[in-house]
Structure formats: C-alpha cells, structure tokens
Amino acid sequence: MLIGVIGDDFTGSSDIANNLKKAGMSVTMYTGIPKDLNKKETSQAAVIALKIRTAPIKKAVKESLNALKWLKEAKCKKYIFKYCSTFDSTQKGNIGPVIDALMENLKTDFTIACPSFPDAGRSLYYGHMFVNGIPLNESGMENHPLTPMTDHNLVRWLNYQTKNKVGLVDITTIKNGSSEIKKKINLLKKKGIRYSLVDTLDNTDFERICEGTNNLKLITGGSGIALGLPKIFKKQGLLLEENITLPKIKSYSLIMSGSCSIATLEQVSIYKNKNPSLFIFPEKIINKPDYLKEVTEWTIKNKKKNPMLYTSSKPEEVKKNQKKFGQEFIAEKIEKFFQTLVSKLYRENFKKIVAAGGETSGAVVKGLGIKELQIGEEISAGVPTMWDPNRSIKIALKSGNFGQKDFFSRALKLL
Secondary structure (H helix, E strand, C coil): CCEEEEECCHHHHHHHHHHHHHCCCCEEEEECCCCCCCCHHHCCEEEEECCCCCCCHHHHHHHHHHHHHHHHHCCCCEEEEECCCCCCCECCECHHHHHHHHHHHHCCCCEEEECCEHHHCEEEECCEEEECCEEHHHCCHHHCCCCCCCCCEHHHHHHHHCCCEEEEECHHHHHCCHHHHHHHHHHHHHCCEEEEEECECCCHHHHHHHHHCCCCCEEEECHHHHHCHHHHHHHCCCCCCCCCCCCCCCCEEEEEECCCCHHHHHHHHHHHCCCCEEECCHHHHHHCCCHHHHHHHHHHHCHHHCCEEECCCCHHHHHHHHHHHCHHHHHHHHHHHHHHHHHHHHCCCEEEEEEECHHHHHHHHHHHCCCEEEEEEEEECCEEEEEECCCCEEEEEECCCCCCCCHHHHHHHHC
C-alpha cells in the first residue's frame, strides 16, 4: 500500500479520501480499525476514520497508535495524520499529542503540519490561517461549541499542544520550490525544531510541498496535501487507473444535520424553505420518552419528500443548552439519539443519507453499522459520495463549513 491515513473524524476522513481519489488513487475508507488485512492490498490508499477530535487525549493517542499499527502491518510507504483544515482543537490538544506519539512510534525526527485547503477557502500565510480571506478566529470558528479557535496563528497554537518546538516554512520558501523547502527543513532541524507549519495559498503549492518533504515518513495536515502526494507516486509509475461508479439503490433519502457552522446554518435554511424539515429539540431528547417514536413517525410520513432532521442552531442557542444541561451530556444525548434514529429508519428503507457535521456523521456511521466505504463522485470540495460495498447504503458526510449554499439538494441528486 502506498499511503495510510489516520483521520481524526469521519467527515474529515471522507474529505481526504475524496482528494486522494481525485488525484488518481484507488482508496478505501474504514470506519475504525479493520480486523484483517485481506482486502487492503487491492487499494493504493487506506483511510482509517477515527472519532478522536474531541476525545480525551489518552484515548486519542491510544486509538491513533492502534490505527498506525494496522497501517504499518499493511506496509504503507507514507503515513498521514489528517485533521480539520481549520485546525479544530483546543490549546491542550488533540493534534499535538497525537503527532508526538506517532513520531515517537515511527522513530522520525521531523514532520510538517499543512492544514490548508484552498479549494474550501482555507489558506495559511506566514503561519496565520484564513477562511475565505477572514482570520480563522473571526470566521465563526471562534464560536465552535467543542473546539473554539480563538487564535489564527497556528504556529503559536500548535506550540501550546506539543512538547516539541514548532517552526514555519513560509510562503516565500514554498514558491521557490522543493529544493528550498528541503533546505529550510534542514535549517529548522539544526535549531532543534521538530514540527513546522507550512504556508499554502493555492493548489500548486501542494506539489512543491510534497516533493520537498518526500523523505518524511509522516506528514500531517488537512485534506489538501492529498492533492499533491499522489503525483509523486505517479511519477514513479506506481499508480494504476481505476474507474468506479456508485451502484444504483432504490430507497428513500434523508438529511441529518447537527453542525452549527455558518455555512451549514445557511444550507439548512435554504433547504427547509422548499422541503419537509423537522427541528430536533435537545430538551425533548432529554425529557420526552416518546420523542424518538414521534420523530421516526414524522420522517416515515414524509419519506417520499427527502425530509431533513436537524439540531443545527445559532451559537447563542447552543451555549444556552450547554449551560443548562452540560456540554458533554447534551452532545452525547444528541449523538445517541441520531444513532438510534438512523438505525430505525434504515429498516424503513432509508438508505441514502446525507449527514452534516462531524458528530452527526459519526452517529450516522455508527447507527448504520458501516465498516467500510468506497469513494465515488465529488459533490463539492472535500465531500464525496460514498457507498458501503457490503450493503445497499449510500452516504455523504459533510464537514460543517463545507459545501455550496444548495449543498443538500446537490448531494441528494448525486446519491
């Protein structure tokens, strides 16, 4: 196998799987660590999707190392730790601690952090992250209910999280090409720096970055890096062309949204104007015993109209509920509700599911019992259509800030 990816959530994992496929690789995505190696050798890249972005640090590290062990047994040539392009994390982790553990296990003395994804409006300029030209900490990410990003200087942010020194390969070096990138990395290493953020403004930068870091066993970042890395293997004649199309499935479609990002809130608003939509009240999930039955019946009643179920709310409403019930408690209750709900609806022939938000996507995947996914056509930057090769299920998992304004309608057409 050429590339092994450890993803810190399901939407982000499908994002990088999409980019690897778009760049010419055959890709299989696994929801958790597979139990065997029998099928791995047929794909050029494997993505192991974990659910560790907001997990306790010890759990995140342990699961990442278990995933790495599996990928090492699959004899991967290159390893990637994939996290969100907006570097979703707190000052205490989890990105830094996981990278520390992976580096130690692989016995490597240097790696890069390349979170940018220009196709989705994420760029890094002299270590500062911008979202569609707006500083990260002014883009709405400062209001994220679980991982509020209050600083757009990612060199400083990563320094909070790791025991190692963090440097920067700036945009001037990047534009000067791969040889200059290698020189800069050697200079940073001499200064005792083991991590380096990498500036990226457009997709042409990724090929230079990948060529300049081709000797690194481990690289980390967002999904954008996957646009450049396969080209290195293609030059070596290692990529085989593959053309896979989604199977046709006769079933009902469903949208489930839990993301509270600005982009998703707009997408929800546009979709519900013309389609049956039901807001899921967190308070009713907690206090109303028959609420699951009520929501299930409403969804079945609207089964021919592509219904949407959503908890997506404005930041002030989210904070109000978190204060009332507790952040972790309410998040767990909503996730469990969606997990049980999608399992029931699957039995009612809802087998085309669009999920928005990392926690919601995780609940959908778990509720459906999906273990493996093949990657299909791209819906929007970072969001592919996917299907379970073992059962009749097609899904799309969208990160909160991704997608066009009419994303939900687009996704349903492609599923």
